[in-house]
Amino acid sequence: MIKSDEISDEEQKQKSLERVKQSSDEFEISNDDTRLNMFLQAVHTRPWLNLAVRYGAAIVVVIVAFLLYMALTKLFGPGLPTYILFYPAIIIVALIGGLGPGLVATIFSVLLAGIWILPPQGQLSIKSPIDQLGVVLFTAIGIMISSVAELYRRNRMKAAAYDKEEALRETLHEKEFLANILEQASQPFAIGYPDGRLGLHNHAFEELTGYSSIELNTLDWSTKLTPFEWREMETQKLDELQRTGQPSRYVKEYIRKDGSRVPIELLVNIALDVEGNPEYYYSFITDITERKKAEEQKNDMLVKEQQLTEELQSSNEELQSTTEELQSSNEELQSTTEELHMTNKELQHQQDELRELVDKLEVSNRELEQFAYVASHDLQEPLRMVSSFTQLLEKRYKDKLDDDANDYINFIVKGAHRMKDLIDDLLVFSRFNTQAKEFILFDMDTALNGVLSYLQPYININHAQITHDSLPSIMGDSLQIQQVLQNLLTNAIKFHGDEPPLVNIFLKKSEDEWTFGVNDNGIGIDPRYQEQIFQVFKRLHTRDEFEGTGIGLSICKKIIERHGGRIWVESEAGKGSTFYFTIPKKLNK
Numbered sequence: 375m376i377k378s379d380e381i382s383d384e385e386q387k388q389k390s391l392e393r394v395k396q397s398s399d400e401f402e403i404s405n406d407d408t409r410l411n412m413f414l415q416a417v418h419t420r421p422w423l424n425l426a427v428r429y430g431a432a433i434v435v436v437i438v439a440f441l442l443y444m445a446l447t448k449l450f451g452p453g454l455p456t457y458i459l460f461y462p463a464i465i466i467v468a469l470i471g472g473l474g475p476g477l478v479a480t481i482f483s484v485l486l487a488g489i490w491i492l493p494p495q496g497q498l499s500i501k502s503p504i505d506q507l508g509v510v511l512f513t514a515i516g517i518m519i520s521s522v523a524e525l526y527r528r529n530r531m532k533a534a535a536y537d538k539e540e541a542l543r544e545t546l547h548e549k550e551f552l553a554n555i556l557e558q559a560s561q562p563f564a565i566g567y568p569d570g571r572l573g574l575h576n577h578a579f580e581e582l583t584g585y586s587s588i589e590l591n592t593l594d595w596s597t598k599l600t601p602f603e604w605r606e607m608e609t610q611k612l613d614e615l616q617r618t619g620q621p622s623r624y625v626k627e628y629i630r631k632d633g634s635r636v637p638i639e640l641l642v643n644i645a646l647d648v649e650g651n652p653e654y655y656y657s658f659i660t661d662i663t664e665r666k667k668a669e670e671q672k673n674d675m676l677v678k679e680q681q682l683t684e685e686l687q688s689s690n691e692e693l694q695s696t697t698e699e700l701q702s703s704n705e706e707l708q709s710t711t712e713e714l715h716m717t718n719k720e721l722q723h724q725q726d727e728l729r730e731l732v733d734k735l736e737v738s739n740r741e742l743e744q745f746a747y748v749a750s751h752d753l754q755e756p757l758r759m760v761s762s763f764t765q766l767l768e769k770r771y772k773d774k775l776d777d778d779a780n781d782y783i784n785f786i787v788k789g790a791h792r793m794k795d796l797i798d799d800l801l802v803f804s805r806f807n808t809q810a811k812e813f814i815l816f817d818m819d820t821a822l823n824g825v826l827s828y829l830q831p832y833i834n835i836n837h838a839q840i841t842h843d844s845l846p847s848i849m850g851d852s853l854q855i856q857q858v859l860q861n862l863l864t865n866a867i868k869f870h871g872d873e874p875p876l877v878n879i880f881l882k883k884s885e886d887e888w889t890f891g892v893n894d895n896g897i898g899i900d901p902r903y904q905e906q907i908f909q910v911f912k913r914l915h916t917r918d919e920f921e922g923t924g925i926g927l928s929i930c931k932k933i934i935e936r937h938g939g940r941i942w943v944e945s946e947a948g949k950g951s952t953f954y955f956t957i958p959k960k961l962n963k
């Protein structure tokens with residue numbers, strides 16, 4: 375047994391063609407509905423009516439011709455040829471009815487002429503030979519006209535039949551063509567009857583529904599194919615279609631043979647019967663699975679978009695509120711900035727004034743230094759004179775003068791010494807700027823050893839012990855750093871207590887700077903004076919207690935500050951002192 379889906383394409387085509395023919399016979403509807411046409415149709419289809427009309431017309435037309443003859447004779451008098459009006463009558467009848475009615479009209483004309491036109495009137499008697507000849511001639515011509523008309527009529531009927539046949543063949547051909555197109559079309563097509571039966575449908579429809587053609591023939595489309603929830607809508611659509619006659623387009627689903635659903639769009643048209651009731655619906659069906667998917671995706675996207683928009687809106691609102699807040703704090707900031715600006719201006723003004731002052735100070739400083747240098751330098755010469763002549767005086771007249779004079783000379787010598795010390799220190803102090811050197815990398819150990827060997831006699835006299843850490847190489851003015859070490863070491867030895875001086879030079883490392891320390895076991899410094907001692911000429915003792923001018927530490931401070939470092943002392947009276955100074959490492963890089 376051959377299964378329905380194994381039927382070949384050719385067979386299917388054949389089948390669908392048959393279905394088309396069948397349906398074309400079934401559904402042929404005439405568009406001619408005028409009364410005349412309906413009458414002609416009736417005449418055409420009913421033989422007895424056909425006969426009655428044809429022969430009746432023969433009698434009527436002849437009577438009309440006869441009446442016309444009598445009327446004309448009455449109007450214009452006798453003399454009209456006897457058969458003059460019967461000829462057109464016979465021609466008309468023969469053309470309408472053919473040979474039979476033509477002959478009847480001929481005989482009826484002869485009878486009327488014989489009785490009512492030819493004398494004696496009222497009885498059939500054709501006496502004169504001319505009348506007899508007329509009758510014979512008329513009859514012969516009537517027969518001839520009828521025969522010719524019959525021939526013409528038959529030819530015309532034949533041609534009409536041929537035309538009709540041709541038209542039919544063409545229609546059938548067109549229908550076959552359409553059926554072919556429908557069958558081969560990829561778009562599903564089906565005819566459905568109002569009672570639920572399915573009519574003509576194509577292969578695409580079978581594929582869409584999953585049913586074979588045989589199965590579809592016994593299937594109720596309104597219940598089997600259409601899911602329950604779509605039926606009411608579909609009924610409404612079909613009612614509307616019937617009312618308006620406008621093709622209806624709507625979306626629904628089909629239940630396929632395997633139970634799955636397929637979304638479709640239908641374009642449905644209607645064919646009405648003669649009474650205007652729906653005879654069948656024909657539908658083009660589109661599988662809209664893909665479209666639905668795309669729509670769903672689009673919907674999803676829209677939902678997502680909406681969500682995003684809402685999120686954006688809310689964050690926008692937050693942003694906006696933050697922006698208000700920001701604005702207010704911005705205003706505050708602006709006012710603060712303005713205040714700051716004002717303060718800054720004031721500060722700048724003060725700074726300008728300060729700079730001016732510093733400039734002035736620098737100038738006066740330089741002048742002072744110049745003065746100190748010139749004074750100390752030029753004082754050296756007369757001082758040397760005073761000093762040497764006093765010494766001479768002391769040498770020569772020491773024993774020749776009295777004690778007072780000796781004391782005076784002694785005072786003069788001491789004063790000259792002290793003055794020399796002062797002038798020497800003042801000279802060093804005033805040369806600080808003029809003798810400054812470029813910074814170079816030098817070894818502190820070497821520098822310290824140089825100082826120690828220079829101070830060796832002083833160390834020995836005081837029985838001092840000096841220890842030190844190993845010192846690094848640094849960037850700086852080596853002569854000036856040696857000056858610092860020398861001053862600090864001299865002080866550490868000089869300001870000793872009862873014990874012989876112990877001095878230690880040590881190093882502390884940190885990330886940014888070197889810290890050097892000089893620690894002694896001397897008399898120490900009261901914390902109250904630990905800042906003052908770095909000022910020029912500041913001393914805590916009389917010359918009788920300790921020699922000195924009070925310039926040493928102030929020179930140290932100047933030098934360390936030139937190197938970018940700091941100098942300070944940590945000490946308590948009687949407990950020794952530690953002097954610290956730092957040198958920044960960044961100079962070393």
Ligand code: ADP
Nearest residue numbers: 865866869898907913914922923924925926927
């Ligand atoms: P001078 O040593 O010529 O007096 P300085 O400027 O070097 O001048 O020192 C100022 C003063 O600081 C000293 O007179 C002394 O009173 C005090 N001083 C300095 N070094 C020490 C020290 N190591 N121990 C105690 N006092 C010190």
